[in-house]
Structure formats: structure tokens, C-alpha cells
Amino acid sequence: EAQVTQNPRYLITVTGKKLTVTCSQNMNHEYMSWYRQDPGLGLRQIYYSMNVEVTDKGDVPEGYKVSRKEKRNFPLILESPSPNQTSLYFCASILRLVAGGNEQFFGPGTRLTVL
Amino acid sequence: AQSVTQLGSHVSVSEGALVLLRCNYSSSVPPYLFWYVQYPNQGLQLLLKYTSAATLVKGINGFEAEFKKSETSFHLTKPSAHMSDAAEYFCAVSAPSTDYKLSFGAGTTVTVRA
Numbered sequence: 001e002a003q004v005t006q007n008p009r010y011l012i013t014v015t016g017k018k019l020t021v022t023c024s025q026n027m028n029h030e031y032m033s034w035y036r037q038d039p040g041l042g043l044r045q046i047y048y049s050m051n052v053e054v055t056d057k058g059d060v061p062e063g064y065k066v067s068r069k070e071k072r073n074f075p076l077i078l079e080s081p082s083p084n085q086t087s088l089y090f091c092a093s094i095l096r097l098v099a100g101g102n103e104q105f106f107g108p109g110t111r112l113t114v115l
Numbered sequence: 116a117q118s119v120t121q122l123g124s125h126v127s128v129s130e131g132a133l134v135l136l137r138c139n140y141s142s143s144v145p146p147y148l149f150w151y152v153q154y155p156n157q158g159l160q161l162l163l164k165y166t167s168a169a170t171l172v173k174g175i176n177g178f179e180a181e182f183k184k185s186e187t188s189f190h191l192t193k194p195s196a197h198m199s200d201a202a203e204y205f206c207a208v209s210a211p212s213t214d215y216k217l218s219f220g221a222g223t224t225v226t227v228r229a
């Protein structure tokens with residue numbers, strides 16, 4: 001079954017304690033992306049990756065890092081989390097189509113609370 | 116740059132009534148447009164997309180949307196609402212050359228009354 005998995009699903013942490021949210025896809029997609037979802041703001045792109053070792057900033061990259069050492073994995077790293085990073089995070093694996101457009105397959109989400 | 120505005124953060128409809136969710140876009144190039152649905156405690160699922168072919172796009176679950184360039188709109192409709200349509204709906208836009216970079220609207224929550 002094609003899927004995107006994220007771990008953990010829920011996390012409560014404290015300010016400044018480094019954390020990593022993992023994301024893995026089994027569809028062999030080259031493109032992947034991270035979003036955060038906040039009430040009234042929709043989803044905003046944090047980082048995206050076009051392939052192994054190729055990443056770029058989205059609209060709200062401050063305070064986040066990513067890596068792409070393997071095609072299937074795209075972890076999101078918060079080196080020093082702050083309360084304003086409390087949010088719902090989604091990883092997406094992206095199928096780009098030759099005919100145009102794409103389909104983004106979203107993971108189940110990670111709800112992060114930073115105290 | 117691309118952006119979308121969804122008019123109305125909450126929409127309430129009766130079961131069997133028309134569902135109409137409004138989305139207006141802004142784009143410096145001919146856009147790709149998408150509608151996604153998010154059911155409670157789940158990730159987003161693609162409903163339909165416009166990629167410069169037919170302006171009337173049909174999606175899953177009986178939804179459709181019409182691209183109107185003159186109005187810069189991409190409104191989502193469903194003729195008859197079901198209870199299972201209760202969810203949050205997001206409109207999104209991208210440029211064709213960078214279609215992996217989606218800009219989402221703020222979302223519209225749909226409730227369906229029995």
C-alpha cells in the first residue's frame with residue numbers, strides 16, 4: 001500500500017530541546033515537502049526536496065532544518081524549538097506528472113506542542 | 116508569486132443542498148489549481164485539480180470545480196451534500212514550472228445539517 005508515515009504523531013516538548021520528526025514514503029517519489037498547519041492560515045510550506053541531497057526553503061523555513069540522505073526519508077529537525085513552533089505538521093510525497101500538475105500524498109500529521 | 120483566498124471560513128449546508136466553496140487566486144503566470152479535503156484527524160486528500168486542460172474539472176465524491184480566468188476563480192461545487200462531506204476544504208495554487216510548491220488558502224470548514 002502506498003503511504004507516507006510520520007513519527008511521532010503527537011509530541012509535547014520544552015523550549016530548546018532538539019527534536020526530529022521523521023517522514024518516510026514508499027512510492028519512490030523524488031519530491032517531498034514539509035508543511036505546518038495553523039488555524040486561519042491553512043498550510044504553509046516549510047522546506048521541500050527535489051531529490052537526495054537537494055533541498056530548498058519554502059515560505060516559512062526559519063527555525064527548521066531538513067535532510068535528504070535517502071530517497072524515502074525526509075526528516076524535519078527543530079534544533080531549538082520555541083512555543084511559536086507549536087503546530088500541526090504534515091509531510092507530503094509528491095508525484096509529478098509529465099502531463100502537468102502533481103499529486104501530493106500527505107502523511108497523517110504530527111501535532112507538536114512546545115512549552 | 117501565487118496566492119489564493121478562500122471566501123468564508125465556515126459553511127453550513129443542509130443534507131441534499133448545494134455545496135459551494137469559493138476560491139479566488141492571484142498568479143503572475145497561468146496557474147495550476149487544486150482542491151484538497153481534510154477529514155477530522157487525517158491528512159489532506161486531493162479532490163481535483165486544474166492543469167490548463169478542460170476548465171470544468173470533475174473530482175472524487177461528486178465534486179467539481181470550474182476555472183474562470185476572467186474572474187480569477189476556481190469555486191468548488193457539489194449538487195447534493197451528504198453528511199460524509201463534513202470536513203475542511205483547502206484551495207491551493209502553484210506555478211506550472213514549480214508545481215511542487217503549493218500555496219494554500221486558509222481553508223473552509225463545511226458542516227452538514229441533517
